[in-house]
Amino acid sequence: MPAKILNTDELNRIDAYFRACNYLSVGQLYLLDNPLLKRPLQLSDVKSNVVGHWGTTPGQNFIYVHLNRVIKKYDLNMIYVSGPGHGGQAVVSNAYLEGTYSEVYPNITEDEDGLKKLFKQFSFPGGISSHVAPETPGSINEGGELGYSLSHAYGAVLDNPNLIAACVVGDGEAETGPLATSWHSNKFINPITDGAVLPILHLNGYKIANPTVLARISESELDAYFKGCGYHPYYVSGSDPKIMHEKMAQALDRAIKDIKKIWKNARNNDDTERPIWPMIILKSPKGWTGPKEIDGRVVEGSFRSHQVPILVNEENKKNIKLLESWLKSYKPEELFDKNGRLIPELRELAPIGDKRMSASKYANGGILLEELRLPDFKKYGVNVKKPGSTTAQDMMELGKYISDVVKLNEDKRNFRIFGPDEALSNRLNYVFDNTNRQFNGERIKTDEFLSSDGRVMDSFLSEHACEGWLEGYLLTGRHGFIHSYEAFARIIDSMVSQHAKWLKVTKQLPWRREISSLNIILTSHAWQQDHNGFTHQDPGFLNHIVTKKADTVRIYLPPDANCLISVFDHCIKSKNYINTIVASKHPRPQWLTMEQAIKHCSQGISIWDWASNDQNAEPDIVLAGCGDTPTLEILAATMILRSNFPELKIRVVNVVDLMRLQSSETHPHGLTDEEYDSIFTTDKPIIFGFHGYPSLIHQLTYKRKNQELHVHGYIEEGTITTPFDMRVQNKLDRFHLVIDALNYLPKLGNKGSNLNQWCKDKLVEHKEYIKEYGIDLEEIRNWKWKDK
Numbered sequence: 001m002p003a004k005i006l007n008t009d010e011l012n013r014i015d016a017y018f019r020a021c022n023y024l025s026v027g028q029l030y031l032l033d034n035p036l037l038k039r040p041l042q043l044s045d046v047k048s049n050v051v052g053h054w055g056t057t058p059g060q061n062f063i064y065v066h067l068n069r070v071i072k073k074y075d076l077n078m079i080y081v082s083g084p085g086h087g088g089q090a091v092v093s094n095a096y097l098e099g100t101y102s103e104v105y106p107n108i109t110e111d112e113d114g115l116k117k118l119f120k121q122f123s124f125p126g127g128i129s130s131h132v133a134p135e136t137p138g139s140i141n142e143g144g145e146l147g148y149s150l151s152h153a154y155g156a157v158l159d160n161p162n163l164i165a166a167c168v169v170g171d172g173e174a175e176t177g178p179l180a181t182s183w184h185s186n187k188f189i190n191p192i193t194d195g196a197v198l199p200i201l202h203l204n205g206y207k208i209a210n211p212t213v214l215a216r217i218s219e220s221e222l223d224a225y226f227k228g229c230g231y232h233p234y235y236v237s238g239s240d241p242k243i244m245h246e247k248m249a250q251a252l253d254r255a256i257k258d259i260k261k262i263w264k265n266a267r268n269n270d271d272t273e274r275p276i277w278p279m280i281i282l283k284s285p286k287g288w289t290g291p292k293e294i295d296g297r298v299v300e301g302s303f304r305s306h307q308v309p310i311l312v313n314e315e316n317k318k319n320i321k322l323l324e325s326w327l328k329s330y331k332p333e334e335l336f337d338k339n340g341r342l343i344p345e346l347r348e349l350a351p352i353g354d355k356r357m358s359a360s361k362y363a364n365g366g367i368l369l370e371e372l373r374l375p376d377f378k379k380y381g382v383n384v385k386k387p388g389s390t391t392a393q394d395m396m397e398l399g400k401y402i403s404d405v406v407k408l409n410e411d412k413r414n415f416r417i418f419g420p421d422e423a424l425s426n427r428l429n430y431v432f433d434n435t436n437r438q439f440n441g442e443r444i445k446t447d448e449f450l451s452s453d454g455r456v457m458d459s460f461l462s463e464h465a466c467e468g469w470l471e472g473y474l475l476t477g478r479h480g481f482i483h484s485y486e487a488f489a490r491i492i493d494s495m496v497s498q499h500a501k502w503l504k505v506t507k508q509l510p511w512r513r514e515i516s517s518l519n520i521i522l523t524s525h526a527w528q529q530d531h532n533g534f535t536h537q538d539p540g541f542l543n544h545i546v547t548k549k550a551d552t553v554r555i556y557l558p559p560d561a562n563c564l565i566s567v568f569d570h571c572i573k574s575k576n577y578i579n580t581i582v583a584s585k586h587p588r589p590q591w592l593t594m595e596q597a598i599k600h601c602s603q604g605i606s607i608w609d610w611a612s613n614d615q616n617a618e619p620d621i622v623l624a625g626c627g628d629t630p631t632l633e634i635l636a637a638t639m640i641l642r643s644n645f646p647e648l649k650i651r652v653v654n655v656v657d658l659m660r661l662q663s664s665e666t667h668p669h670g671l672t673d674e675e676y677d678s679i680f681t682t683d684k685p686i687i688f689g690f691h692g693y694p695s696l697i698h699q700l701t702y703k704r705k706n707q708e709l710h711v712h713g714y715i716e717e718g719t720i721t722t723p724f725d726m727r728v729q730n731k732l733d734r735f736h737l738v739i740d741a742l743n744y745l746p747k748l749g750n751k752g753s754n755l756n757q758w759c760k761d762k763l764v765e766h767k768e769y770i771k772e773y774g775i776d777l778e779e780i781r782n783w784k785w786k787d788k
Ligand SMILES: Cc1ncc(C[n+]2csc(CCOP(=O)(O)OP(=O)(O)O)c2C)c(N)n1
Pocket: 055, 056, 084, 086, 144, 145, 146, 147, 169, 170, 171, 172, 173, 174, 176, 202, 204, 206, 207, 208, 212, 286, 306
């Protein structure tokens, strides 16, 4: 039996603090008034609609109190990540007891009146969410959608060598895909330059209405599982708080000593070998210390404690006594003075200043944010003498710029690149001139660019983990981006959605500082999947992201490399946005000089004068492109129309910033109606080539006057085929565009019929040719823009 860590006084005080947290947590759930139970509890003291979660809360209070002890004992920098954050009142209670809550929200004072307000606001209209949320001081993890705690925690400790992220993982949460994959994040941590994550599996046995898998496997299987994931589990198991406190203190002391030992060894001996990191498995009853049984049914230690264990309302008036005795079981009179303030002997248990997890600067990352040093992006411009005369790979060119961003910020260690095994596939090759992939699994000679230290986090095929790490990295005040195959960004739709919600709420909280934007590059996109087919074609991430708050989301579709570099430079500097950039990685004609690209991208949409022939005249038709492939085909279609009908006035428009199409009333980037009409006219036909699903363009423009809008885009046709055939199958190719344009040009009368026939013949010729040779027609492959 190891020597006791807690003497009786410490144990009693820790237990009292634990009771205070539990008291505040139950109070938040139920009470409108009478916060110190100074008079008998009445129905009118209780909220009419009690909504929230109890089950997870006491376990988290227990963990938090014990973390406070080790923070003080070892002078730690620690943050608390609550996986089962549906027990939001646990973190709020602790932030309140530490004093942070009243500092951030001065109306919630540390007295009886403040307690009353604290209780009332919880899960109440006009108040705060029942989950750990952006409003919760000390949080970087919204506790609503389960699964992201551990990857957030790992992202937070990257390049924060003195930070420990204590991460409570719900045993139900542990069953989600994103969480299950994130245990392996420990293979990417460098013990010298990164901090540590201390996972605490909250094995309370249940989720909403079912047992959890991890609670219903044998101890040996559980142990083997976590050892196989590279952890050393310490077990804390039981239900008697007095016994559990000593057990938890023992486990935490060992875990912290392990972390310190790992750090010391790594840092003194320059030893980056992957250590076995500690973790804690806390097996305690769900709804611990709550009602044992209600109406003959077991509540404590069962799934029935998940939400509101006792119904107290007109129909269940008698339960008021049960609630009162539950609250009194925590002995509030021993915990708070007569004014409602936590007694000083207990207050002493919490750390002070920004050592308090609720006041950690790491959890309000904007405080720590330092601007990146950025090279002059203009220097990375592709030389374009004439539109279309140069061929280049947009992502490859961007890689040169990013490689220098890496170099310039090497010392600061505040920029990282995240992606699921795709840095090379997505053509960020040049980045490896200046850095490596950070990977701390076994490395062998034949590996490429693997190192214990590197800015590229792409050695894990998990979109969830990469996105979670990036979010954790940004939320703690650093910079970066994720790049993904366009189709598989759908895997993180929901994570991005949650981050968008987080940003939306933080913008209303003056104390939450701005953080660097979440930048997402979608490449290897739908329009060219040489060795992949239909499965890799899905531009729907744009449809998803467009629904998010207008003040948060930005969508860019640069048509060439210079535009891509200009857009990226803009995005990487921005704050509090979600920027989605769709980029090409294949060799493509380059259209704009850097000077033109800057003008075009700054406006987000413009008339391409060099491709148009309607100067100082009303156009007969507008041909618009958005995305690299549609831009190419729109230009090719323009050339066909212009050479056949030189008298036709054609206006060529290009859209980089998709939100320019939306009304200025709904999106800050939206064009005013006057601006829109001056580009698109009020009545001339518009043939619009779009990268994504056509309906999205209709959705964005439905309020505009000119509804003569005919959009060609991705219509779920595809397979392994040639690049041009992808366009043909989806009717985005030049021939279909011309055929469509002829439909809407009545002024040509029957003059268009021959060209129409020629286009149809060309489509047959194309099909026959690719069937025979497996590549596109020579005239397609080597097509060049000519304006005469
Ligand atoms: C991704 C996701 N799926 C479903 C839910 C609904 N839900 C809320 S709490 C919960 C149970 C969570 O169990 P556990 O992680 O064990 O947390 P506990 O309350 O037991 O601490 C579920 C399924 C959710 N919030 N997120």
